[in-house]
Amino acid sequence: MTVGELLEKTARRLAAPELFSEGPLTEARELLAHAFGIVPARLQPEAPVDLHVHDEFLRLLGRRLGDEPTGYIVGAVELMGLRFKVDRRGFIPRLDLPVLIQAALEGVAQDAKGFALDLACGMGAAGICVAHARPGLHVDLADVSAEAIELARENAELVVPGRYQAYAGDLFDPLPRGRKYNVVTANPPWVPDGTVLPSEVIDHEPVVSFFGGPDGLDIVRRIIAELPRWLAPKATYAQECDPSQIEKVIALLTAQGLRETRAHQDGEGVLRVVSARMP
Numbered sequence: 001m002t003v004g005e006l007l008e009k010t011a012r013r014l015a016a017p018e019l020f021s022e023g024p025l026t027e028a029r030e031l032l033a034h035a036f037g038i039v040p041a042r043l044q045p046e047a048p049v050d051l052h053v054h055d056e057f058l059r060l061l062g063r064r065l066g067d068e069p070t071g072y073i074v075g076a077v078e079l080m081g082l083r084f085k086v087d088r089r090g091f092i093p094r095l096d097l098p099v100l101i102q103a104a105l106e107g108v109a110q111d112a113k114g115f116a117l118d119l120a121c122g123m124g125a126a127g128i129c130v131a132h133a134r135p136g137l138h139v140d141l142a143d144v145s146a147e148a149i150e151l152a153r154e155n156a157e158l159v160v161p162g163r164y165q166a167y168a169g170d171l172f173d174p175l176p177r178g179r180k181y182n183v184v185t186a187n188p189p190w191v192p193d194g195t196v197l198p199s200e201v202i203d204h205e206p207v208v209s210f211f212g213g214p215d216g217l218d219i220v221r222r223i224i225a226e227l228p229r230w231l232a233p234k235a236t237y238a239q240e241c242d243p244s245q246i247e248k249v250i251a252l253l254t255a256q257g258l259r260e261t262r263a264h265q266d267g268e269g270v271l272r273v274v275s276a277r278m279p
Contacts, residue, residue: 001054004045007032010061019065022095027070031060034074039083080129084155089147090123096240096272097187101129103264103275104185104238112136114232116183119171119223120144124152124164126185131160137182142167142175171219172226180232186223186239192216217245217252224252231258231278238264238275249274 007028014024021027029040035057036043049057063073071077071092077084080098104126113136118127121141131139139160141152146168156164167174192215213219220241227237237258241249250261258276266272 001049002045003032003043003047003049006049006054006057007043007045013061014064019067027064030070030074030076030078031064032057035060040078077125079125080133082125082129082132082159084123084125084128085151085158086123087151089145089151090143091148093123093125096266097126098129099264099266099273100185100187100238100240101126101133103262103273104130104183104236105133106236106275107277108134108183108236110134112182114138114182115140115179117142117175117181117185117230118152119184119186120188120219121152122148122187124155124166126187128152128156128159128164130183130185131156131163134183135163137163139164140167140175140179140181141165142169142171144168144170171223172230175230179230180235181230182232182235184227184231184235184237186237188219188223188239190216190220190241190245215245215248216242217248220245220249221252224249224256228256228258228278233278235278236275237278238273240273243271246271246274250276 010028011024014021014027029043033040033043035053060073064070069092071086072088075087077086077093079093086092112134116127116130116137116139118124118139118141121127121143124141127139127141131137141156141164143149149166149168153166193213246263253261253276259279260277262275263271264273
């Protein structure tokens with residue numbers, strides 16, 4: 001069997017609804033590349049798959065079919081052309097994260113200088129992508145989990161060395177007093193308490209990353225209430241939330257004086273991200 005044939009067959013299997021795959025072919029490529037010991041970009045569709053690689057691939061696929069996330073199996077995830085280390089210290093970014101990053105960067109000049117902040121950053125992907133896209137920005141990475149911050153620091157050192165600082169603590173508490181940010185991204189816990197999540201999420205990823213109170217907005221309210229004092233004039237803010245929360249989040253931002261509020265669609269046309277601008 002060739003690489004291309006095995007990828008096509010595996011992608012059909014990973015498309016099963018019970019696996020909640022956002023990208024079956026992408027996952028298949030990650031797993032097969034890991035079996036080969038290479039990155040997915042080096043896969044050659046016409047190349048044969050030898051017995052050793054095939055056996056290793058089936059072992060990896062078995063883990064995925066057992067609901068283990070592909071990112072944790074291969075130890076990496078690729079976003080916006082950048083490859084990040086990922087493990088159980090931090091949640092796995094989903095395909096709506098590029099929407100968050102693009103929303104945050106709208107209207108931010110290529111030569112912008114100053115500071116960016118990634119709040120509730122997990123492994124740091126959003127903030128690191130922002131800093132990579134705008135080389136004049138220094139990014140602060142902040143998360144309540146000291147383990148996640150260790151992972152974010154490792155990723156930042158690989159992608160934006162010398163242009164980051166990592167802080168472990170509750171929301172804005174560990175950040176330098178008086179600092180003003182040109183760009184702020186946030187992926188806070190926004191799942192309502194009691195929501196049943198897929199086993200690949202709740203059984204493997206850090207629980208602290210998901211649940212945000214009775215309506216899912218407890219942490220979001222705290223962030224937005226304090227947000228204006230940390231934003232530079234004309235700064236942009238973007239955060240992820242559930243489609244059902246879009247109007248509430250926009251109302252919270254408007255009440256704090258932010259303007260140009262917008263909702264942004266993911267690749268499937270679902271509203272997943274809200275952005276706003278400081279006057």
